Amino acid sequence: MTIPLSLQFINLLAALLLLIAFAMLAQRRILSLINLFAWQGAVLALSTFVVAYTTSQHHLYYSAALTLLLKVMVLPWLLHRLIHRLNVRWDVETLLNIPTTMLAGLALVIFAFNLAAPISQLAQGITRGLIGIALASVMLSLLMMLTRRKAVSQVVAFLSLENGLFFAATSATQGMPLVVELGIALDVLVATFIFGIFFFQIRETFESLDITHMEKLKDD
Amino acid sequence: MMNNSEFILAIVFQLTQLLLVVLAAPLLTGWVNQCQAWLQNRSGAGMLQPYRVLHKLFHKDAVIAHNASWLFRITPYIVFGCMWLAAAIIPIIAVDLPFSGVADVIALVGVFALARMFIALAAMDIGTSFGTLGARREMLVSFLAEPALLMVLFTASMISHSTQLPRIVEALAHHQFALYPSLAFAALAFVIVLLAENARIPVDNPSTHLELTMIHEAMILEYSARHLALIEWASSLKLFAYISIGIALFLPHGIAEVGNWAGLPLAIVLLLLKLLAAGAGLAVLEVVTAKMRIFRAPEFLGTAFLLAVLGLLIHFLLGT
Amino acid sequence: MTGMLPLQGIGAAITLWIALGLMGLLFRHSAKLVAHLLFPVGALASLVLAVIGLWSLDASPQMVVLPLGLPDLPLHLRLDSLSSFFLILLGGASFGVSLFGSGYFRHMESKTLGLLCLEYHLFLTGMTLVLLADDAYMFMVAWETMALSSYFLVTTDHHVPDIRKAGFLYLLIAHVGAIAILLGFGVMQGGHGIGAYTFDAMREAHLSPFWASAAFLLALFGFGAKAGALPLHVWLPEAHPAAPSPVSALMSGVMLKTAIYGILRVTFDLLHTQIWWWGVLTLALGLMTAIFGVMFAAVQGDMKRLLAYSSIENIGLLLVGIGLTIIFHVYGKGALAALSLTATLYHSLNHAMFKSLLFIGTGSILHATGQRNMGRLGGLIHQMPWTSVLMLVGVLAIAGVPPLNGFVSEWLLLQAFLLSPGLPDSYVNMLVPVAAAAIALAAALAAYVMVKFYGVIFLGQRREQVLEHAHDAGHWERAGMAWLALTCVALGLAPVFVVQHIDYVSHLLIGTQLGNAAADWMFLAPVDTERASYSPLYFLLAVSGVMLLIVLLVRHLYHGRLRRGPAWDCGFPAQNARMQDTAEGFGQPIRRIFEPFFKIESEMPTPFDTHPKYHGRSDDRLWFMLYLPISRLTERLSGWASLLQHGRIHLYLTYTFVTLVILLIFV
Structure with a gap:
């Protein structure tokens, strides 16, 4: 019945992760969106740290530090700079209205948990909800990508999707080899740069970051 | 079962709390206002200002509109009675309150609903444009806030396997320390509900008299003197009750156990600290946010509702 | 033979009702007599029924075979706890409504009133017999009596085209539902031949899960049509405003509950097994119906339409209760099943009382002001103090405070909902908090x-x-409303008493009870x-x-x-x-x-209009998306069928001949 405190703490952090994913889904402002992303990174770093401490796997400390550096500091800073340069501090326009999106999100959570239930049975040493939560936050990020119009918020969604995957990797399976993690971190960083370049290209072509304009690219 | 002396003790606790809440509630409102004044770089009217206002209002002659009916006149008493009862059954100092068996958390939400319906009906009674506007908006805000509150309370009930507030508090406070992820969601939802139901920024503005922004004030525009005093006092009690619920659900630690005389002084000191902190927090929250457009409010509250449901789901899913 | 006494008492009450109805027809020249004598006596009979129901709630089931009916098909009646409970509901609500009617109908044109008196009491008889029927034949006869008499009651003002239309819609859906119920009984008797039409035979029949599900679905559809479950709710907001107020009160307060009775009877008594997805289906249907009903109630301008939509909402809540009961029962959570069944039955009783009260209250307002449109009312608390307090x-x-x-x-x-612990199916388990x-x-x-x-x-x-000239309700009306208001208060203040009585029904249906x-x-x-x-x-x-x-x-200090x-x-x-x-x-x-749920039409005036006029209406999308296509299809099909019609006798004889030849070939 009694669950060790560290596990309870990870559970709480998992719930916070999901909460932030929902908050991102409901957020209209792009600046707050980036701040929420930074918070998500912080929660992730903390949970990685707790996992590292409880399982005393030292390489996870590095990975926690890396997360902190990359996702709480560098990427948000990059994104801030990006929206400053692009001058896109507008409200996020959503395709669906927010309560409907949230309702869809709720359904996705239920779906994700049921999907994860058999996998969780196999995983050892963790409470069964963690994989479900990770999967749910991945799905919520996908939903966010679907419902947003502006390219910047889609990138934030993409990054938060990666956060969900990372959480699944560290908390549920107690971490990947450090090399893989380093690789992923590098990938994400590079992807952000490439996205940044893309934004400038998109804006130059359409004079807007609204991706609905990309429909014009189709041959008529 | 309880023996006689324990029962008498419980009654004493109950009566103490009954008196305490009704006397202390305006002080809490005064504290929140004073904190706000400080944050806005004003000197403020002092924490005792609500008492002065009540005293002044009780002395005045009541003036009511020509076409006010009996419903208009009894509403302040009903609202006051409901709020007093609500504030009195929430365990904040000690968990054994004999009255709390009368109404569990669902009934508590029902008591709030009863008071709300009466005040909305009274607002429509005179037939002014502001009164109906206020009633409509109040019902608009509450139709989402009420289920959200219910879901928050359900999450706590699920954890403690009881809808009795003392049992919930007991389970949350006295059992071994545990973190409940579902309560994190519930807490966030509860804060939103608290802001909405107590006519606070960003949903309503307690100090406004601008027609476009009023909700609660629009409903009570036609009240004066003792009626207004009772309604204001009831509002203070409501805020006190909500903050007490918040404390009971999310910060119950330190509450006196059943029949524990010795724990009482500590419990009172801790409660005072918690109330001060909660009031200051509320003031900060109000100062840093801006009032929303009225049609953003349903979205805001819808978020609270969904968060509360999510909390309940998380409880089901994580099994904690 | 004391055991037979309750049934005899009910028989006497029914006979009295029919006699009163015929007397109404006989004395149709004196409206005063009909209103002030026949209706109060009918109300007393209702009260007797309620008392009998209360008395026989804990008694063992009593049966009687009537010497009526077709040869070899005698009619069976049975009084058990479930029937008794619904008899209390019927008697209690109709007592108040009939009292109210005594005053309400006195201004009616006397000829119409005579006929209405007959239809009204036949309607009550029909509903009572539905509750007592113990075979499919009796049940359908009673069901049809109820449907037809209420159809005639709805179309009391048949000079108005809209009311005729509303009545037609009601009759149509009632019959679509009746066919489904009949088919359901057909499935349940399990192919045992003509003797197996009694409910006893159906209890014995052990259907395969497939046929049991078919029977359940047919019953849910048929009774759902009568209850106003989505998407068969369309007749309610049309028929209720059209009917005279006491009739609306009976239809909404009592008749809808007979459908709930039917679902309970079929699911828990006649079918020997339940399947979990029945519960999920009913629960989901109920949730949709409830949300839909209350949403539409919020945008109505006509007070009786508003109440009709509110009835849809409450039926939704009842279906949710039934769905939960099925789920818990199937998963073997006896106490929880008893709890949700108790909630369902309790709510049925409550809804019968407060909805009847509200509907007859609108009748008083209609009498006093001639207005159903709320936009032309207001301030009646000063003119109608009694009505306003009771309302x-x-x-x-009804607001649930x-x-x-x-x-x-x-x-x-x-x-x-709260007590539901982990159910074995995880999706069902998660449905519970969402449904709550x-x-x-x-x-x-x-x-x-x-x-x-x-x-x-x-x-x-x-x-x-x-x-300004509106007058308050008369003595009879007040008495009727006061009775219903008092029952609302009493049912609210003495829940333990009510729950203990409902326990008999729970025990009968699901074998567990709640207790206190x-x-x-x-x-x-x-x-x-x-x-x-x-x-x-x-x-x-x-x-x-x-x-x-x-x-x-305050008085003393200040x-x-x-x-x-x-x-x-x-x-x-x-x-x-x-x-x-x-x-x-x-x-x-x-x-x-x-907004997405409504079909909104509105005309906004421009700021420069000297005579600005605003017009807006919110319609039900289902009507346009479901019913109109079906009606167009039906019209087209009947258009083809009408090709056969020529009016020449020879041609018709040819049809007959060709049919005969074809049949002979196949046989």
Whole structure:
């Protein structure tokens, strides 16, 4: 019945992760969106740290530090700079209205948990909800990508999707080899740069970051 | 079962709390206002200002509109009675309150609903444009806030396997320390509900008299003197009750156990600290946010509702 | 033979009703006699039925075979706890409604009244027999009597084309439903031949899961059509405004419950097995119906349409209760099944009382003002003090606030949700909190609707000058409303008593019962006092005690001076009745929030209009998406069928001949 405190703490952090994913889904402002992303990174770093401490796997400390550096500091800073340069501090326009999106999100959570239930049975040493939560936050990020119009918020969604995957990797399976993690971190960083370049290209072509304009690219 | 002396003790606790809440509630409102004044770089009217206002209002002659009916006149008493009862059954100092068996958390939400319906009906009674506007908006805000509150309370009930507030508090406070992820969601939802139901920024503005922004004030525009005093006092009690619920659900630690005389002084000191902190927090929250457009409010509250449901789901899913 | 006494008593009451109906036809020249004598006597018969129901609730089932009916097909009647419970509901509600009718109908044209008296009492008879029927044949006869007599009651004002249309729609859906029920009985008798039409034979028949499901679905469809479950609800908002108010009250308060009775009877008594997805289906259907009903109620401008939609909402809640009961029962959670069944039955009883009260109240308003449109009412609390007080009780009861009865059943239902521990199926398990949230939302919206209903009609300034001459309800009407209001209060204050009586029904249907864990009858505690308890009586005492105390204190310490003056209204000098919210205005936020669900048509005036006119209506999308296509299809099909029609006798003879030849070939 009694669950060790560290596990309870990870559970709480998992719930916070999901909460932030929902908050991102409901957020209209792009600046707050980036701040929420930074918070998500912080929660992730903390949970990685707790996992590292409880399982005393030292390489996870590095990975926690890396997360902190990359996702709480560098990427948000990059994104801030990006929206400053692009001058896109507008409200996020959503395709669906927010309560409907949230309702869809709720359904996705239920779906994700049921999907994860058999996998969780196999995983050892963790409470069964963690994989479900990770999967749910991945799905919520996908939903966010679907419902947003502006390219910047889609990138934030993409990054938060990666956060969900990372959480699944560290908390549920107690971490990947450090090399893989380093690789992923590098990938994400590079992807952000490439996205940044893309934004400038998109804006130059359409004079807007609204991706609905990309429909014009189709041959008529 | 309880023996006689324990029962008498419980009654004493109950009566103490009954008196305490009704006397202390305006002080809490005064504290929140004073904190706000400080944050806005004003000197403020002092924490005792609500008492002065009540005293002044009780002395005045009541003036009511020509076409006010009996419903208009009894509403302040009903609202006051409901709020007093609500504030009195929430365990904040000690968990054994004999009255709390009368109404569990669902009934508590029902008591709030009863008071709300009466005040909305009274607002429509005179037939002014502001009164109906206020009633409509109040019902608009509450139709989402009420289920959200219910879901928050359900999450706590699920954890403690009881809808009795003392049992919930007991389970949350006295059992071994545990973190409940579902309560994190519930807490966030509860804060939103608290802001909405107590006519606070960003949903309503307690100090406004601008027609476009009023909700609660629009409903009570036609009240004066003792009626207004009772309604204001009831509002203070409501805020006190909500903050007490918040404390009971999310910060119950330190509450006196059943029949524990010795724990009482500590419990009172801790409660005072918690109330001060909660009031200051509320003031900060109000100062840093801006009032929303009225049609953003349903979205805001819808978020609270969904968060509360999510909390309940998380409880089901994580099994904690 | 004391065991037969209750059935004989019911037989006597029914005979009395039929006799009263015939007498109404006989004395159709004296409206006064019909209204002031026949209806009160009929009301007494209702009361007798309720008492018999209460008396035989704990008795063992009693059966009788009537020497009536077709040769070899005698009619069977049976009185068990379930029937008794619904008899109490029928008797209690119709007592108040008939009393009200005694006053309400006295101004009616005497010839119409004579006929109406017959139809009214036949309607009551039909409903009673539905509850007692113990074979499919008897059941269908009673069901049809009920449907037809209520059809004629709805079309009492058959000179109005709209009312004829509403009546037709009602009749159509009632018959579509009846066919489904008949087919359901056909499935349930399991191919055992003509002798197996009794309910006893159906209880014996062991159907395969497939056929049991077929029977359940047919019953759900058929009874759902009568109850007004989505998407078969369309007749309710048409038929209720068309019917005279006491008739609407009976239809909404009692007749809809016969459908609930039917579902309970088929699911838990006639079918020997239940399957979990039946519960999920019913639960989902109920949730949709509840949310849909309350949403549409919020945007209505006609007071009786509003109440009709509110009835749809309440039927939704009842279906949710039934769905939960099925789920819990299937998964072997006996106590929980008993809890949700108790909530369902309790709510049926409550809804019968407060909805009848509200409908007859609208009748009084209609009499006094001639208006059904809430946008032309207002301020009636001054002209109609009695009606307004009694209606306030009904409004608070239906809005589900303590200490009245609507709250108790809501409380029980929510407790059932809360107590549900892990069910084996994880999707079903997760449906439970979501469903609880939806129920809470529907209940909160119901409060919105009821504030609108009461506030716009009774409060504020008079929107029309003629309302000044509105008169309060007469003595008979008051008596009827007072009875129903009192039952609402009593059902709210004595929940333990009611729950203990419902236990007999639970025991019959699902084999478990709830009981009361508290030693004290003042406290309702379904499972355990540690888990949950509620005491409406203490609550009422506390609140009224506090109120009294405050009044005395304020008077004593300060003063009680009161002056009257013009309304303040933020100092705006010009105030008139048109500045208040109309019904439409009050519902506007709901219309805006739930916009995708409505089909909204509105004309906005431009700022430069010298005679600005606003017009808006919100329609049901289902009507356009489901019913109109079906009706167009039917019309086209019947168009083809009409090709056969020529009016020449020879051709028809040819058809007959060709049919005969074809049949001979195949045989």
